Amino acid sequence: MGETENHPPPPPPQAAAPPNLALSRGPTWTPLEQLHQLQYCIHSNPSWPQALLLAFQHYIVNLGTTVLIASNIVTRMGGDHGDKARVIQVLLFMSGINTLLQTLVGSRLPIVMGASFAYTLPLISIINDYYDEAFATPHDRFVHSMRTIQGSMIVSSFVNIILGYGRAWGELTRLFSPIVVVPVVCLVGLGLFSRGFPLLGNCVEIGLPMLILLVISQQYLKRIHPRAHVILERFALLVCIGIIWAFAAILTVSGAYNNVKTATKQSCRTDRSYLMSSAPWIKIPYPFQWGTPIFRASHVFGMIGAALVSSAESTGTYFAAARLSGATAPPAHVLSRSIGLQGLGMLLEGLFGSLVGTTASVENVGLLGLTHIGSRRVVQISTAFMIFFSIFGKFGAFFASIPLPIFAAIYCILLGIVAASGITFIQFANNNSMRNIYVLGVTLFLGLSIAQYFGMNTTYDGYGPVGTKAIWFNDILNTIFSSPATVAIIVGTILDNTLEANRVEDRGVPWWKPFQHSKGDPRTEEFYSYPLRINEYIPTRFL
Numbered sequence: 001m002g003e004t005e006n007h008p009p010p011p012p013p014q015a016a017a018p019p020n021l022a023l024s025r026g027p028t029w030t031p032l033e034q035l036h037q038l039q040y041c042i043h044s045n046p047s048w049p050q051a052l053l054l055a056f057q058h059y060i061v062n063l064g065t066t067v068l069i070a071s072n073i074v075t076r077m078g079g080d081h082g083d084k085a086r087v088i089q090v091l092l093f094m095s096g097i098n099t100l101l102q103t104l105v106g107s108r109l110p111i112v113m114g115a116s117f118a119y120t121l122p123l124i125s126i127i128n129d130y131y132d133e134a135f136a137t138p139h140d141r142f143v144h145s146m147r148t149i150q151g152s153m154i155v156s157s158f159v160n161i162i163l164g165y166g167r168a169w170g171e172l173t174r175l176f177s178p179i180v181v182v183p184v185v186c187l188v189g190l191g192l193f194s195r196g197f198p199l200l201g202n203c204v205e206i207g208l209p210m211l212i213l214l215v216i217s218q219q220y221l222k223r224i225h226p227r228a229h230v231i232l233e234r235f236a237l238l239v240c241i242g243i244i245w246a247f248a249a250i251l252t253v254s255g256a257y258n259n260v261k262t263a264t265k266q267s268c269r270t271d272r273s274y275l276m277s278s279a280p281w282i283k284i285p286y287p288f289q290w291g292t293p294i295f296r297a298s299h300v301f302g303m304i305g306a307a308l309v310s311s312a313e314s315t316g317t318y319f320a321a322a323r324l325s326g327a328t329a330p331p332a333h334v335l336s337r338s339i340g341l342q343g344l345g346m347l348l349e350g351l352f353g354s355l356v357g358t359t360a361s362v363e364n365v366g367l368l369g370l371t372h373i374g375s376r377r378v379v380q381i382s383t384a385f386m387i388f389f390s391i392f393g394k395f396g397a398f399f400a401s402i403p404l405p406i407f408a409a410i411y412c413i414l415l416g417i418v419a420a421s422g423i424t425f426i427q428f429a430n431n432n433s434m435r436n437i438y439v440l441g442v443t444l445f446l447g448l449s450i451a452q453y454f455g456m457n458t459t460y461d462g463y464g465p466v467g468t469k470a471i472w473f474n475d476i477l478n479t480i481f482s483s484p485a486t487v488a489i490i491v492g493t494i495l496d497n498t499l500e501a502n503r504v505e506d507r508g509v510p511w512w513k514p515f516q517h518s519k520g521d522p523r524t525e526e527f528y529s530y531p532l533r534i535n536e537y538i539p540t541r542f543l
Contacts (some may be wrong), residue, residue: 031427031511034326040375041326042110042527050234054373055381057237060399061363061414062114062386064407066091067273067400068195069115069356076127077145078138085279087355088400089390091115093285094354096386098345103380107330107338107360108528109321110368110379113345114361118309121479122302123149123356124462125471129299143290146353151293153350153357156303157343160311164340170332172493173315174516178429178508179436180492181319181329183443184485185422188316188362189415191451191484196415199408202267205251207405210244211412218370234371241406245270248403273401279393287351302475307346309479310359311339312486316422317360323421324365325374327527329515334528366414369421429508436506439495447488454482 040046046054066088074084098113126148135141163169176184200207218236222229232239251257252269266272318330318338330338346357368374389396429436458464464478480486501507514520529535 029427033328033428033511035323038324038326038372038374040373040378042374042376045375045377046373051375051378051381053235053238054371054375054378056385057235057371058112058364058367058379058382059385059389060238060241060402061367061407061410062095062112062361062382063092063399064402064404064410065117065195065361065363066095066115068199068404068407069117069120071273071404073120073123073127073355074142076124078135078141080139081274081278083139083142085275085393085397086283088275089279089283089393089396090285090289090352090354091356091390092386092396093390094345094349094352095358096383096390097348098342098358099386100380100383101341101345102338102360103376103383105337105530105534106341107318107321107334108376108530109318109327109330110325110374110376111317111321112361112364112379112382113342113358114364115356116306116310116313116359117356118313118359118479118483119303119306119356121458121462121464121482122152122299122306122475125302125475126152126299128461144294146290146355147292148294148296148299149355150288150290150350150353151295152299152303153346153354154293155295155300156307157346157350157357159304160307160339160343160346162343163311164336164338164343166340167333167336169311169315169339170336173332173335175493175497177496177512178425179439179496180443180489181316181425182422182440183447183488183492184316185320185323185425186419186444187422187447187484187488188313188320189366189417189419189422190448192362192411192415194455196408196412200405200412202408203264203403203405206244206248206268206403207409209247210240210406210409213243214240214409214413234373237367237370237410241402241410244406244409245402248406267405268403270401270403273397275397275400276394279397281394282391283393284391285352288353290353293350298472301472302479305476305479307343307357309483309486310357311342312489313362313483314339314342314360315489316485317362317365317418319425320362320418320421321360321365321368321374322527323424324368324417325376327374328521328523329512330528331518331520331524332516333518334524362418363411363414366411366417369417370414428511430503430506433502433506435499435501439492439499442495443488443492446491447484450487451482451484454478458482 045051070084070087070091074087095112095114102111102113126145130141130145135144200211214236217232217240222232248268249270252271257265257269315335318335322328322330349357454464458478464474466474466477468474496507504510518524
């Protein structure tokens with residue numbers, strides 16, 4: 001009894017922690033800053049024959065958007081089929097030049113710079129201004145409109161140059177976190193849904209077989225044989241285009257579309273672009289080819305809104321491209337110089353007389369994920385195809401005659417891949433946080449809903465929900481809020497930086513912060529440094 005009285009009673013037994021049932025049901029996946037299933041990442045290169053075919057695929061994918069924009073705008077400006085062919089040549093030429101510049105001294109990511117739909121509303125305003133004016137011929141009205149577009153693009157390009165090289169754009173991206181990046185990248189892909197099945201539906205008998213054949217051949221038939229796996233995974237896109245294009249040509253020649261509506265003929269027939277007959281054999285784009293630029297303040301302000309939207313959409317595309325090419329997230333200084341260079345590219349486009357400015361092509365980024373090849377060299381080689389076919393017009397016109405529903409079927413897959421790549425950024429934040437769920441949900445929904453509202457309430461003549469007497473002001477706001485990615489940046493940045501988080505780790509800031517500085521992560525130099533020691537000759541404020 002004496003011994004027991006000198007010892008305190010034993011502590012009460014503690015309840016055992018509940019078992020983690022998730023671990024017992026299977027493995028959990030650790031966050032990965034770089035995808036490991038890519039066959040070639042940003043700085044590794046396939047063999048030259050494969051690189052040439054892969055580069056040609058990038059050219060074909062970029063061609064669809066170029067032809068679609070030219071087809072929708074040129075005829076409204078008073079241009080004929082020959083003018084449309086010249087516009088496509090200039091768009092491809094500038095796409096090749098700007099892509100080469102971006103991969104060398106811009107973002108350094110494997111990104112194709114393609115024609116942007118963000119410039120549609122400012123273009124329609126220019127068209128409306130000249131529609132009632134007296135011109136000797138419709139072609140004169142087209143040329144006058146092109147000269148006005150040139151002047152507007154030249155002036156508005158300095159906005160991106162200042163925002164980029166002044167590093168203001170990079171400072172904006174420092175406010176981002178994975179919670180902002182997720183909806184922005186998702187809406188870069190999902191926001192272009194009108195280019196998918198709605199466009200495919202214009203000719204279901206061509207578009208739907210293309211979609212089904214691409215999925216089956218690229219995802220299922222590749223399992224038949226190891227050799228077929230490599231060929232179909234990388235080149236199924238070209239094979240399917242060739243098969244369905246030939247099928248469309250057979251339907252056209254056999255008279256299947258002789259007694260259908262005009263819209264159906266335009267979408268389905270392979271001879272309705274009239275580019276082969278109107279394109280010149282050789283035509284080198286040159287500065288001021290349409291004449292002296294015309295500068296009007298009202299059109300310049302409208303074009304500034306489009307330039308801002310193209311920068312916002314490019315930013316989201318850069319994050320997707322980094323993810324799908326095996327690189328780390330682009331740091332703030334890289335995003336700044338990319339937007340600055342995009343402004344310089346817009347200046348060149350204005351000088352050469354391009355119809356619209358360029359932006360980072362979402363479709364081509366999706367092609368990186370489809371082929372599992374994120375090689376920078378492949379994209380650089382694709383610029384040779386763009387420049388070659390822009391100069392030798394007849395050859396370029398041959399591929400430009402591919403029916404648009406075939407491209408729409410391709411975009412159904414490529415744009416979905418880009419949207420899904422945005423979802424993967426949530427792994428770096430706490431996806432069980434109710435605060436994060438709120439920010440993500442509101443940003444995603446408003447990004448889609450606001451842009452859809454502006455799109456549905458914009459007339460064929462370009463008049464949107466904002467209808468003040470100042471047309472230039474209307475163009476700016478209608479253009480900005482018609483872009484899902486731009487709305488997501490605005491809404492997401494405000495919510496994520498004003499709503500209090502329980503811990504800074506919940507927002508993913510500890511993961512995000514190192515990528516905001518040039519020396520924050522040792523891999524940044526590997527992926528984003530200038531080639532050939534160019535950085536030794538550039539002021540450090542521009543690096």
